[in-house]
Amino acid sequence: MEQGLPIREPELTSKGAYYIETFGCQMNVRDSETAAGLLENCGYLRAEAKESADIILFNTCCIRDHAEKRVFGNIGALKEQKEAHPNMILGVFGCMTQQKEVAEKLYKRFPFVDIVFGTNLLSKLPQFIELAESGGRTLAVDENNITIEDDLPSIRTGRVNAFVNINYGCDNFCTYCIVPYVRGRERSREPRAVVAEVAKLVSEGYSEVTLLGQNVNSYGKDLENASFAKLLSLVSTVEGLQRIRFMTSHPKDLSDELILAMAELPNVCHHVHLPVQSGSNVVLERMNRRYTRERYLDIVGKLRASMADVEITTDIIVGFPGETDEDFLQTLDLVEQVGFTAAFTFQYSPRKGTRAATMENQIPEAVKRERLHRLNELQQRKSRENNEKYIGKRGIVHIEDCDTRGEEPVCYGKFSNFKMVYVPAPPEMVGRYVPVRILNVRKNSLTGKLEEL
Ligand code: 5AD
Ligand code: SF4
Numbered sequence: 425m426e427q428g429l430p431i432r433e434p435e436l437t438s439k440g441a442y443y444i445e446t447f448g449c450q451m452n453v454r455d456s457e458t459a460a461g462l463l464e465n466c467g468y469l470r471a472e473a474k475e476s477a478d479i480i481l482f483n484t485c486c487i488r489d490h491a492e493k494r495v496f497g498n499i500g501a502l503k504e505q506k507e508a509h510p511n512m513i514l515g516v517f518g519c520m521t522q523q524k525e526v527a528e529k530l531y532k533r534f535p536f537v538d539i540v541f542g543t544n545l546l547s548k549l550p551q552f553i554e555l556a557e558s559g560g561r562t563l564a565v566d567e568n569n570i571t572i573e574d575d576l577p578s579i580r581t582g583r584v585n586a587f588v589n590i591n592y593g594c595d596n597f598c599t600y601c602i603v604p605y606v607r608g609r610e611r612s613r614e615p616r617a618v619v620a621e622v623a624k625l626v627s628e629g630y631s632e633v634t635l636l637g638q639n640v641n642s643y644g645k646d647l648e649n650a651s652f653a654k655l656l657s658l659v660s661t662v663e664g665l666q667r668i669r670f671m672t673s674h675p676k677d678l679s680d681e682l683i684l685a686m687a688e689l690p691n692v693c694h695h696v697h698l699p700v701q702s703g704s705n706v707v708l709e710r711m712n713r714r715y716t717r718e719r720y721l722d723i724v725g726k727l728r729a730s731m732a733d734v735e736i737t738t739d740i741i742v743g744f745p746g747e748t749d750e751d752f753l754q755t756l757d758l759v760e761q762v763g764f765t766a767a768f769t770f771q772y773s774p775r776k777g778t779r780a781a782t783m784e785n786q787i788p789e790a791v792k793r794e795r796l797h798r799l800n801e802l803q804q805r806k807s808r809e810n811n812e813k814y815i816g817k818r819g820i821v822h823i824e825d826c827d828t829r830g831e832e833p834v835c836y837g838k839f840s841n842f843k844m845v846y847v848p849a850p851p852e853m854v855g856r857y858v859p860v861r862i863l864n865v866r867k868n869s870l871t872g873k874l875e876e877l
Contacts, residue, residue, distance in 0.1 A: 438467060438468060438469040439466065439467040439468050439478075440468055440469075440477075440478030440479065441468065441469055441470065441471035441472070441476060441477050441478050441479070442460070442463045442468045442469070442470060442471055442477060442478065442479040442480070442481065443470070443471040443473070443474045443477035443479070443480050443481070444456045444459055444460060444480075444481045444482075444483060445474070445480070445481070445482050445483070445498065446483045447482070447483065447484050447485040447491055447494065447495060447518070448483070448484070448485025448487065448491060448518070448519065449485070449487075450587055450634065450636050450671065451589070451607075451636060451638070452483050452484075452485060452518060452519070453581060453587060454578075454587045454589055454636060455483060455518070455543055455546060456481075456483045456581070457578040457579055457580055457581055457587070458546055458576045458577070458578045459481060459483065459517070459546060459549060460578065460579040460581075461576060461577030461578035461579050462546070462547070462549045462550055462576060462577060463479065463549070463550075463553070464577070464579055465550070465577050466550050466553060466554075470579075475505070477512070478509075478511070478512055478513065479512070479513045479514075479515070479553065480502065480512065480513070480514050480515070481514075481515040481516070481517065481539075482495060482498060482499060482515070482516045482517070482518070483517055483518040484516060484517065484518035484519060484520035484521060485518065485519055485520065486518075486519045486520040486522075486523065486526070486602055486606060486775070487519070487601075487602060487603070487773075487775075488770065488773035488775075489773045489774075489775075490773065491520075492520055492526075495516070495520060496530075499514075499516060499530070499534050499537060500534070502514060502536075503534075503536055506536040507536070513538050513539065513553065513556045513557070514536060514537045514538050514539070515537070515538060515539035515540070515541075515549075515552065515553075515556070516530060516537055516539070516540050516541075517539075517540070517541045517542065517543060517545075517546065517549075518542075518543055519543060519602070519603075519606040519607070521540050521541060521542055521543075521565065522542035522543050522544065522565065522567070522606040522607075523542075523565075523567075523605070523606060523777075524565045524567055527540050527541075527542065527563060527565045528563065528565075531561075531563045537561075538556040538560075538561055538562065539552045539553070539556055539561070539562045540562065540563050540564070540565075541562065541563075541564040541565065542564070542565045542566060542567070542606075543606070543607075544566060544608070545564050545565075545566060546576070547576055548564065552564070574613060574617060575617075580625075580630075582630075583824060583825060583854065583855070584630070584631075584632055584822060584823070584824050584837070584854070584855050585630070585632045585633065585634055585667075585669070585824070586625045586630045586632070586633050586634070587633070587634050587636050588618060588621050588622055588625070588633050588634070588635050588636065589613060589636050589637065590612065590613055590618050590635045590636060590637050590640060590643050590652075590655065590670075591610055591611060591612040591613065591637035591638070591639070591640065591642070591643050592607065592608070592610070592611050592613075592637070592638075593607045593608040593609050593610045593611055593638065594607055594610060594638040594639055595609055595610045595642075596638075596639060596674065596712070596714075597712060597779075598701070598711050598712050598713060599710065599711055599712045599778060599779040599780040599783070600711060600741065600744060600772060600775065600778055600780040601775070601778060602775040602777065602778055603638055605777055605778075607638065610638075610639070610642060610645065610646060611646060612643050612644050612645070612646050612647050612650065614647070615644075615647075615650055615654070615655055615658055618635070618655060618658075618659065619658050619659055619662065622659050622662050622665060623662050626662055626663070626664045626665050631664060631665060631666040631667065631822075632665075632666060632667040632668075632669070632822060633659075633665065633667075633668055633669070634668075634669040634670060634671065635655075635656075635659070635668065635669070635670040635671075636670075636671065637670075637672070638672060639672065639673070639674040639677060640652055640670045640671065640672065640673060641673050641674050641677035641678050641679070641682065642674065642677045643655055651679070651681065651682075652670075652679075652682055653679065653681040653682045653684070653685040656668065656670075656682070656685045656686070656689060656692055657685060657689060660689040660690070660691050660692060665691055666691055666822075666857065667691055667693050667822060667840060668689075668691055668692045668693060669693045669695065669842075671697040672697050672699060673696050673697060673698045673699075674699075675698055675699075675700065675713075675715045675719065675720050675723055676713065676714045676715045676719075678696075678698065678723050680726070683726055683727055683730050684730070686727075686730070686731065686734075687730040687731050693840045693841060693842065694731045694733050694734040694735065694840060694841045695734070695735050695736075695737070695765075695840075695841045695842035696727060696734065696735075696736050696737075697736075697737045697738070697739075698720075698723070698724075698736055698737070698738055699738050699739035699740075700717075700720055700738045700739070700740060700758065700762075701713060701739060701740060701741050701744075702740065702741065702744060702747070702751065702754075702755050703717050703751075703754040703755035703756070703757055703758030703759070704717070704747070704750075704751035704752075704754040704755060705717055705754075706746075706751060707744050707746070707747055707751050707754075710744070710745070710746060710780075710783070711741075711744060711780070712779075717754065717758055720758070721758070721761065721762070724736060724762050733840075733841050734841060735765040735810075735841040735842050735843060736762065736764055736765060737764055737765050737766045737767065737768075737842065738762075738764050738766075738767045738768070739767070739768045739769075739770070740755060740759070740767050740768070740769045740770070740799065741769075741770050741771075741772050742755070742769065742770070742771055742772065742792055742795040742796050742799055743771050743772040743787040743791060743792030743795055743796075744772045744780065744787070745772070745780055745783035745784065745785050745786050745787065746783065746784065746785040746787075747772075747787055747795075752795050755799065756798065756799065756802055759799065759802055759803060759806060760802065760806070763806050763809065763810055764803065764806060764807075764810075765807065765810050765842065765843070766803075766807060766868065767799075767803045769796055769799050769800055769803065770796075771789075771792040771793065771795075771796050772787065772792060774786065804867070807867070807868060808865065808867070811843075811865035811866075811868075811869075811870055812865055814843065814862040814865070814870050815862055815863070815864070815865065816861070816862065817861075817862050818859060818860065818861050818862070818875060819839040819840070819843075819845075819859070819860060819862070820839065820840065820857050820858065820859055820860075821837045821838065821839060821845045821847065821857070821858055821859075821860045822837045822838060822840075822856075822857050823835045823836070823837040823849070823853045823854050823855060823856050823857075823858060824836060824837040824838070824854070825837075825854060826849070826850070826851040826853065826854055828851060832848050833848070833849065833850055833851055834846055834847065834848055834849070835847055835848075835849040835850075835851070835853045835854065836869075843869070843870055844868065844869035844870065845860055845862070845869065845870045845871070845872055846866070846869060846870070846871045846872075847860050847871065847872050847873060847874055848873065848874075849874055858874055859874070859875040859876070860872040860873065860874060860875060861873055861875050
């Protein structure tokens with residue numbers, strides 16, 4: 425995912441305009457919101473476009489090689505703009521530059537970049553900017569103390585949904601994954617702090633939030649008497665809060681208590697993003713996922729038995745070291761059995777410093793590509809099947825935005841269970857909860873018409 429923050433008209437008092445380009449996951453989107461808050465506190469305002477910005481920041485991702493290459497390409501492309509505007513400040517932060525070696529390489533390779541720092545030093549951004557304003561360069565990486573401060577200022581990106589961090593970091597060390605190295609050990613925010621943030625968001629006009637963590641299901645393991653299910657119960661009492669989403673769930677920590685809370689709390693959405701990664705027990709073991717395909721299928725069964733309308737999305741990796749044709753067939757079989765709403769599918773990408781990167785039997789690129797293709801074809805069929813069951817059904821859509829480019833305006837938003845719905849409707853509907861009858865399906869979404877309330 426890549427996204428520029430929405431535009432604001434610069435004011436005359438502004439010191440200049442900033443532009444932040446975000447790569448990677450929702451956690452990064454949230455960090456960019458904090459970076460934006462810090463910059464606005466320094467007197468900068470959001471730029472209309474990258475080309476007119478006085479500060480450009482890249483918030484980077486390192487989860488796969490592809491993500492890193494794109495960042496390098498994007499930075500390289502700014503050389504001319506920087507030469508034409510030598511006072512422009514260029515900065516790179518995020519997961520990629522949380523790795524000292526990568527940060528140093530980047531700092532040397534792009535002498536026109538003024539600031540390079542790791543995510544955990546985000547609160548120091550104003551100091552780095554101040555130094556850059558007087559011509560100084562910064563390279564700041566602290567690999568040891570990976571804590572991100574709470575309660576920093578931030579500017580929200582979401583129009584109708586606000587992200588709220590509940591826990592940071594990850595302790596799981598899946599053998600393919602770099603996240604525990606760049607995001608540090610798991611730390612939960614106090615329930616009080618989460619509830620207070622949600623209540624504040626509601627008072628500002630939000631009625632939908634997404635609770636964020638690498639593994640929300642293990643929330644509270646470092647606190648007294650706390651669990652994710654308990655946190656959901658607390659958050660759900662915030663008056664005016666209509667929809668609570670969360671991600672990401674780890675199957676090994678998805679408890680019966682949580683399923684019950686989801687089924688009983690009226691404003692908790694019936695959607696679970698539950699990465700399975702592989703359908704083969706041998707591969708799951710080598711990935712250090714700590715569940716079996718049987719346990720995964722059991723959870724899916726329980727979720728569906730408790731909530732008839734629940735939708736399940738997933739992440740899958742193909743071509744993990746040693747993955748045989750038989751292992752891969754097991755993944756296809758699981759995808760066939762579960763019928764995911766959507767799956768984010770990836771070719772395995774070795775990450776330096778992770779255990780899988782040095783495992784034997786790395787899979788050739790061509791085999792990975794072919795498996796990904798087969799998996800995607802199957803998932804497309806399953807997504808279509810899943811969509812078709814909605815034809816003729818009615819549901820409430822929270823309208824997120826409106827596309828006014830065509831002959832008639834088309835609004836879009838989601839059912840509570842995450843299904844994306846398009847509906848001809850005027851832009852005034854943005855932010856509203858409207859009843860929609862589904863008439864047709866698209867590849868990854870539904871289309872319908874507005875119904876009377
Ligand atoms: N190679 C490919 N995919 C990966 N993911 C994480 N690490 C890797 C890697 N090294 C995928 C997983 C995870 C998602 C966010 O990214 O599927 O759930
Ligand atoms: Fe990575 Fe596994 Fe942690 Fe997810 S649970 S962030 S895949 S180590």
